[in-house]
Amino acid sequence: VSFLLFLPLLQEVASSPTSPWTDRERKILLSLSPLPPVPASPGNEVADDPVAAALGRALFFDPGLSGDDSMSCATCHDPDKGWGDGLARAKGRKELAFHTPSVVGAAFNRWQFWDGRKDSLWSQALEPIEHPDEMAGSRTGVLHHIRRTPPLLELWGATFGPFPDLTDPDRFPESACPAPVDPASPFEDLSGVSPDSRHRAWAEMKAGDQAVVDANYAKVGKAIGAFERLLVSGLSPFDHWVEGLEDDRESPVDGFGAIQWRGARLFIGKAGCLQCHFGPGFTDGQFHNVGMAVPAGADFDNGRPLGIQRVRVDRFNARGKHSARPGVRENPHLLYLAFDEHTYGAYKTPTLRNLGRTAPFGHDGRFATLMEVLDFYEDLPGLPPIGHREETLLPLELSTSEKEDLVAFLLSLTSEPIAKEFGHPSRKP
Amino acid sequence: VGLLLLGACSGNPGARILFPDGGPPLNDYFSIEVVVPGPEPDAVRVDADMPAHKHGMVSKPVLTPLGDGRWQVDGMMLHMPGDWEVWVEVDRGEDTRRTVFQVRLEPFSE
Numbered sequence: 001v002s003f004l005l006f007l008p009l010l011q012e013v014a015s016s017p018t019s020p021w022t023d024r025e026r027k028i029l030l031s032l033s034p035l036p037p038v039p040a041s042p043g044n045e046v047a048d049d050p051v052a053a054a055l056g057r058a059l060f061f062d063p064g065l066s067g068d069d070s071m072s073c074a075t076c077h078d079p080d081k082g083w084g085d086g087l088a089r090a091k092g093r094k095e096l097a098f099h100t101p102s103v104v105g106a107a108f109n110r111w112q113f114w115d116g117r118k119d120s121l122w123s124q125a126l127e128p129i130e131h132p133d134e135m136a137g138s139r140t141g142v143l144h145h146i147r148r149t150p151p152l153l154e155l156w157g158a159t160f161g162p163f164p165d166l167t168d169p170d171r172f173p174e175s176a177c178p179a180p181v182d183p184a185s186p187f188e189d190l191s192g193v194s195p196d197s198r199h200r201a202w203a204e205m206k207a208g209d210q211a212v213v214d215a216n217y218a219k220v221g222k223a224i225g226a227f228e229r230l231l232v233s234g235l236s237p238f239d240h241w242v243e244g245l246e247d248d249r250e251s252p253v254d255g256f257g258a259i260q261w262r263g264a265r266l267f268i269g270k271a272g273c274l275q276c277h278f279g280p281g282f283t284d285g286q287f288h289n290v291g292m293a294v295p296a297g298a299d300f301d302n303g304r305p306l307g308i309q310r311v312r313v314d315r316f317n318a319r320g321k322h323s324a325r326p327g328v329r330e331n332p333h334l335l336y337l338a339f340d341e342h343t344y345g346a347y348k349t350p351t352l353r354n355l356g357r358t359a360p361f362g363h364d365g366r367f368a369t370l371m372e373v374l375d376f377y378e379d380l381p382g383l384p385p386i387g388h389r390e391e392t393l394l395p396l397e398l399s400t401s402e403k404e405d406l407v408a409f410l411l412s413l414t415s416e417p418i419a420k421e422f423g424h425p426s427r428k429p
Numbered sequence: 430v431g432l433l434l435l436g437a438c439s440g441n442p443g444a445r446i447l448f449p450d451g452g453p454p455l456n457d458y459f460s461i462e463v464v465v466p467g468p469e470p471d472a473v474r475v476d477a478d479m480p481a482h483k484h485g486m487v488s489k490p491v492l493t494p495l496g497d498g499r500w501q502v503d504g505m506m507l508h509m510p511g512d513w514e515v516w517v518e519v520d521r522g523e524d525t526r527r528t529v530f531q532v533r534l535e536p537f538s539e
Contacts, residue, residue, distance in 0.1 A: 024535075031537035275509060278536040284456055286487055286508050332458045336488035336504030343487075391483040 026245065028268045033242040035280045035353075038107040038229050042330040043323035044122045044222045046159055047229060055155035056227030057423045059220060062152070064145040065129050067136035067175065073125070073224065076134075077103045079420030082357030083231060088365030092134035097301065099365035102358050104418060105351055107229040110285040110333060114347045114363045115307030119333060120323075122225030123316035126217060130177045130198075138177040138198045139217035140166070146220075160219050164212055171209045176201035178210075181313050214315065218322035230423055233353055233415035238264075241412075256412045263409025266402055273352075275392065282352035282413065289345040291380055291389040292362060302386055304343040312337070345387030356414030370407045374398070443467060444517045444528040453515075455534050456508045458488065463500045463517050472520040475502045477513050477532075510536040 021029065046052035059065060063072045071092065076085045083102045090096040098114050106112065112124035128134040129142060143166055146152045156163050166172040179191045179199040191203035202210065235243075237255025244250050252258070267273045276284050287304040311334070316322055318331040328335055347363040361367040367376065377396040380389070398406065447462040463475055475492060478485045488506040495501055507513050513532040518525060 027535075027537045027539075274536050275511070278510060279456075284508055286456070332504060336458070336490065336506070338485070338487050338489040340485070342484040392481055 021245075021250075025265070025268060028274065029242060029245055029264065031279065032282065033239045033280055034235060035105075035108070035233065035239075038232060041107070041120060041122065041225065041229065042325035043120050043318045044225050045324035046219075046222050046226050047122075049159060049226055051155065052159045052223045052226040053230055053423065054227075055152065055159050056223035056225065058152055058155060059146075059224050060227055062145075062149075064149065065135060065137050065142050067138065067141065071135045073103075073128070074420075076100045076128070079418065079422070082354060083418065084358050086359070088360045088368075090134075092128075092131070093136060094133050096133055098363055099360065101350065102354060103228050104231045104233055104354060105281065107225075107232065108281045108285075108351070109348075111287075111307070111311075111348060113307065115301070115303055115310075116287060116348055117307040117310035118314065118316075119311050119318050119331075120225065120316075121228050122218070122221040123314065123318075124221075125224040125228070126221040126316055129220075131180075132196065138175040139213050139220075140172055140176040140201075141174060142220055143213060143216055144172070144174060155223075156219075159223060164216055166213075171205065172213065173201040173205070176205060176213075178202050181310065181315075215322060218316055221316065227423060231418055233418070236353065236415045237412045238409070239415075259405050259408040260412040262402075263405035263407070263412075266398065266406045267409055270402075271396060271398065271406055272392075272394075276349045277352050283349045285349065287343060287346035287348055288390050289342075289347075289384055289387045290377075290393060291382070291384045292347075292364070292366065292376075302344050304346040305339060308337050308339050308343065341387065343387075345384045352410055353413045354415060356411045357417065370410055371403060374403045374406060378403075444519060444526075446515060446517065446530055451539075453505065453507050453513075453532060453534065455510060455536065455538075457506065458503075459505050460501060460503045461505060461515075462495070463492075463502055465498045465500070465517070465519055467498070468521065469498070470519045470521050472518075473500055474518040475500070475505075475516070476518075477505065477507060477515040479509065479511060479513055481512060482509070507532065507534055510534045 041047035060073045063069050063075070065072060076090055076092070077083045077100070078085055083104045085091070085100045088099060090098060090100040101114075106124075107121055109121075110119075112118040112121065118124040118127065129137045130139065146156055147163060147166060153163055175198050177198050179194040179196065191199040194200060205213075237253055238260070240253045241250070241256040241260075244253065276286070276288055278284060287307075289303070311317055314320070317334060319326045319334050325331075355361070355370060359368065361370065361373050367373045374396060377393075378398065380393065380395050383389070443466050445464040447464070449459050449461070453459050461475070463473065465473060473492060475490055476485055486506055487508050488504045490502050490504040493501040493503070505515075511534060513534065515530045515532055516527050518527045
């Protein structure tokens with residue numbers, strides 16, 4: 001194909017909010033629903049194993065994974081709060097810089113965390129367990145806890161086979177983990193000089209024993225990942241409405257009437273949301289600087305650049321030795337990472353599904369309501385403290401009633417809640 | 430598969446790009462083949478930009494020479510809907526020529 005004819009796009013413009021959908025608008029709306037099956041997780045050999053998911057569920061709700069038995073994954077990913085925490089910023093041992101995203105639908109994410117420093121659900125699960133400001137546990141501590149908890153040990157055996165012998169306390173300390181990787185010097189082992197006793201204990205372990213622990217700690221993440229892959233929204237009012245559109249019998253459904261209809265037209269048109277929020281996940285899964293940048297009170301964080309550096313050196317990334325499929329073909333995302341000035345101050349585009357249960361909003365939770373989010377895009381106040389704002393981001397020019405329509409549409413993307421009993425062996429699906 | 434709606438070429442009409450069937454996908458990796466006729470160039474670069482956004486791709490493509498003036502380019506990704514320029518830049522001595530292919534991606538599949 002050397003020359004392709006220049007074919008100007010004929011954009012059909014609807015004349016009024018009540019006019020029929022154009023062919024192009026209809027195609028866009030159909031592209032937004034329904035959610036497809038969760039994508040494969042090639043690095044996780046037990047991703048779709050129901051027994052692994054049962055183990056993962058048990059681990060997810062188990063405070064024994066934390067350093068002082070006080071916190072579980074569910075402390076911040078509370079099923080009663082949309083599998084988030086309802087706070088502006090996450091709170092572990094202290095308040096953190098970023099908002100806790102819901103784990104519902106996280107299996108669709110190409111990258112995990114706001115800066116994308118993890119490239120799989122299973123490897124994401126491993127970081128908060130050891131983070132000193134979050135669960136403050138350790139990989140040897142988690143494995144010892146499993147070893148001493150018969151129900152977990154039984155599920156482990158059914159999933160992965162015999163549990164390793166970690167009973168020698170001289171070889172496998174009660175609490176040991178490596179110091180966090182320094183992206184600036186990723187090959188320097190800081191464990192021996194860290195003031196954290198967990199890190200010093202790790203530094204004193206033999207390499208072979210560290211490898212055994214790492215291999216089994218990866219399995220902890222894979223089991224949790226298998227459970228989290230099941231946390232997928234059902235149909236929202238918008239999805240039900242699109243079903244009718246698909247069958248050419250468009251009509252209001254419960255939770256999607258005239259106001260949401262008008263909001264949908266704004267969403268796919270004048271408001272420009274589709275630039276980043278497209279597809280059934282309502283996100284491109286990419287990273288953008290919309291001008292909020294570094295969260296107030298945060299340690300230095302430049303957004304995506306640090307995320308890129310961290311994921312490249314992560315021992316649990318998809319190309320590492322703990323990945324079930326470390327090949328290039330399965331993991332192009334690590335091979336072609338671009339690192340340029342546009343990545344500074346950029347954070348991940350969040351999904352817009354289930355916004356009715358995931359307030360506050362923004363990567364640092366600075367917006368209490370969706371109207372506040374729209375007000376931000378209307379004013380675009382100030383300049384980002386790092387990097388530059390997306391060039392196409394222009395002040396949103398919507399009337400108050402249009403913003404109300406848009407908010408109503410966004411809320412129509414909220415599905416029925418996933419109860420905390422979900423996935424429990426005693427509950428029928 | 431995203432939709433390739435338009436394409437145009439400027440600069441060095443000799444360079445060609447073989448896109449995947451159906452055009453480049455939206456927000457997913459794809460490969461292309463670049464054909465540069467004539468004498469062996471000193472260097473070939475391939476990338477893509479969104480001029481209106483003043484940014485390029487979120488991926489950095491890798492070129493593999495196939496011989497006879499052909500290059501395999503892996504790791505392309507057009508991550509946003511809108512107007513893109515996929516370009517091939519060829520150096521021969523002091524001369525640098527850029528061939529630009531215009532691509533418009535819709536936010537839906539056909």
